[in-house]
Amino acid sequence: MKPFADLLERLLYTQGRNAKIVVLADYFATRPNPERGFALAAIAGKLDFPGAKPAILRALVATRTDPELFALSYDYVGDLAEAIALIWPKAATEAPPELPDVVATLRTTPRDAIPALIATWLDTSDVSTRIALIKLITGGLRVGASLRLAKLALAQRFEVDVDHIEEIWYGLEPPYQPLFDWLEGHIARPAPGTAPVFRPPMLAHPIGDSDRAGLDWSNYRAEWKWDGIRVQLVATPSGKRLYSRSADDISATFPEIIAAMDFAAVLDGELLVIRDGIIAPFADLQQRLNRKTVTAKRRADYPVGVRLYDMLFDGAEDLRALPFDTRRARLDSWFATTQPARMDLSPQIPFHTEADLAALRDAARDEGIEGLMLKSRTSLYLAGRPKGHWWKWKRDPLSLDCVLMYAQRGHGKRSSFYSDYTFGVWTGEGKLVPIGKAYSGYTDAELLILDKWIRTHTVATYGPVREVEQGIVLEIGFDAAQRSTRHKSGIALRFPRILRLRSDKPAAEADTLATAARLIGAERSSPMDQMSPTDQMKMSQ
C-alpha cells in the first residue's frame, strides 16, 4: 500500500502529462503483480468498496485523539481524511498493509468490523498510506492521472503500441495479470475478441493559406465542423460503449445514446445537445459532461444526439481500409436501413470552388458550427493525424479588446512566468468585470513583456494570484460567446486566446460588457439543421 500511496502523492503534485507518465511508468516497472494491477484498477475507477461513511471515521478518531485538538487540526487542514491521517497517533513500527491484502480484506470484512480494521491499519501506517487508505475506504480516492495516461505509461515502459492495449482493455479484469504477462513478453497478446474497444480516431490538420493554395479542391468533400465533442460509438454483440476522442469511456454519462445503439457497428460522430433539430450552444453540452451519473431532469433539459461523420466497422467488417467516399456510402445506406434514434448524418456541402466554401465559412456564425471540414475522397481511415487527408478550416475568431486584471504563474517550463491571464471588460458603471482566462496565443516576446509588466504593476496578491493595475489591453480571440450563469459577467467565451498585445490602446478604450453581449450568437439554426434526414441524405449523395 505504501508504494501505491507514494504514487498517488507524487501524481497529486506532478504537473504535466509527460512527467505524470514518467511517474506512472516507474511505478508499473518496479512494483510486483498483483499490486500494480490493483493500482491500475484504482486509476480505472474499478476499485469500489461498500464505502464506510465519514461519520465512522470521525467516531474512530474520537476514540484515539482529543476532540479539542482534533477540531483545531481539522480546522487548519481542511480535509477530513488528511486531518485524521496526520493526527492519528504515530506508528510504533511502520508495517503498512499491502494493497492486494487491503483489497481482499475489504471485500470479505463485514461492515460492522470495518472500523476496527481501519484502526489496525492506521496504527501501522505512515501518513500518506493512511490518507490513501481512508480515501479508498470512504470512496473518495482521486487519482491525479487518467486511465489513458496510465495506458500510455505502460505502452512507453514496455515498448508496445498503446492502441494494442486499448484493443484488449475491455476484455480484461483487475488485477490484469494477462496484461502484465503479455507486456513482459511471457505470453502472446490476449485476443481482443468482440469486446467493444476503442479505435484510435482519425484527426484533421488545421489548414493554412499555403495548404489551401496547393489543394486540388475537386478531390475534396466538405462538411461543417460541428461544435460538440467528437465521439466514437462502439456496439458489438458483447457490449456497447461511447468513447471520447481521448478514449475515455463516457457511456455512463450519456445513457440515452447507449440505449439508442441498437446495432452492431463502430461509428464516428459529434455529440451535441439538439433540441427539435436545433443545435444548442456548447455551454449546454457542458452541463452534461464530466458527470458520473445523470438525472432524468438533466437528460430532459439537455437532450443529446450524435451527428455521424464516418463508419469504421459495419458489423464485424472493418471498413477503415476503404476510401472515404465508399465508407460514406456505406454509412448512408446503413443509416437509411437502421434508422437509429438520436442520430443523424453530418451533411456534405456541395461546392465547386474554394471561393464557394470561403463564402459559406464566413457566413457561418451559428453556434453549432466551428468551421469547415475538408476530407479527401480517397482518404482511408487512418489513426492519428496523418497529413494531407483531412483538413479543418475554422472560421475566423471573434475578438474583444479586454483589460488584464489578474495573472498567475504557469506550470512546468512556464513556472517562473506570469503566463495565465484573467481579463475583463467595462460595465456600464465603469468597473471591470472578468470575462475569461487565457493561457496561450502570445509570442515569447509578448510573454516577456507581460511578465515584466505584471511584476512591476501588482496592486494586490491573493496566494499565487496577482491583481494588476488596469493598464494592459489584450486583444482576445474566441470561437463563440455564450450566455452563462456561472460567470460573473454572464458571458462565457469559448476557446479564448490572446491574439495580440494592444500596447497602442489605453485601458479606458477597451470593450464594454454591452459590446461583448452583442457577440453572443443568436440562437437560430443554420438552414442545414432544419432539413430532414432525408433531405440531408439527398445532399450527401
Next chain:
Amino acid sequence: MAPHPETWLQPRPEGLYCIPGGFFIDATRAVDRAIITHGHADHARSGHQHVLASAETLAIMRARLGEGRAGVTQQALAPGEMLRIGAVDVSLVPAGHVLGSCQVVMSYQGSRAVVSGDYKRHTDPTCAAFVPVACDVFVTEATFGLPVFRHPATGKEIAKLLHSMAIFPDRPHLIGAYGLGKSQRMIALLRAVGYDAPIYLHGALAKLCDLYVELGVPLGDIRSATVADKSSLRGAVVIAPPSAVADRWARRLEDPVVAVASGWMRVRQRAKASGVELPLIISDHADWDELLKTAEDVQAPEIWVTHGNEAALIYQLGKLGRRGRALSLIGYGEDADDT
C-alpha cells in the same frame, strides 16, 4: 523563596526583557543590550549597542548584516560558560536550530528561566544538538504547535528526493530552502548519503555556505548556479531561497522539478498551493511531539509561548499539568520561509 520568573523576565514591545540583567533577548528593535539566540533575521536585528551571542551567531550576524551593523560591541560566549550580567547568571546552551543557535539560560536568586529561541530535536549534521536544561519557566516557540505537524525522519525525505532524481535524470532539481540553516542542512544531508556531485547555489546562499565551511561544517563541492552554463545544470541539484524558486531567477533552469524543503509541506493543500512538485518535509523547528517532549524534558511547571500556533499547545500542556502562557510576541516567525 525564589522569585517567580514573571517578576524579573517580562515581555515588552522590544521583546523579552530581563530586569536584573538589564538586557533583551532577540529584541525586535534596536536596544542597548541584547542577547541573540540565533542568526535568523527576525531574531538577530541590526543596530543594537551591545550584543552577546555564540561566536558562530556573531559571525553569521556580521555576514548577514555587515560589519558594524551587528552590534557596536560584540561579546562571544562559549556554550556552557557562565557569565554574570548584573544580578543574573547567564549561559548559552545549544538549541539545535541552526549553526550557533543557543538557548539563553538565566538564573536569578535561585529561580531559573530558559529562553529557547527557535529549536528542534531532530538530528542535524550542521549544528550542535539541543540540550534540555531543567528550569522553572521554559520559553518556547510554537511554529508547528498543532498535532498534525509531525515531521518524518529526514532520511525518508532525502530518499524521496533521490528517487525523483533517478526517474527524472535530465531535469534539474531546484530546492527552495531558507538561506541560513536549511540550505546547508540539505547539502549536508545529501553528502551524508553519498551524493558527491557538485551542488549549485543561488547567489544569495554563497556567503553563508562559505561561512559554514569556514566554521567547520564541510559541504563538499558547491558552485554558483548563476555562472554555470545551462547544460551543466541538467540533472543537477540547485538550491535557492524559496522566494527565488518562483522568481525570474529560476528561468536559467530547463524544466526543473521544483522542490521546497519546509515543515509546512506536511499539509497537502498548502504545499500544492505553492506550486511545488516535490514537497520535502524537512524543518528546523520543533514539531508537535518535540514541543511536548521538550516540555517534559525540562520539567518546567510553566511554559511561555512566544509565537506560532499556541492555542493547541497551551491546551495540551494544561492537560499534562503544566501552565501554558501565550506571550504573543510580535515580530517573530514573520519570515515564513524559515521553517
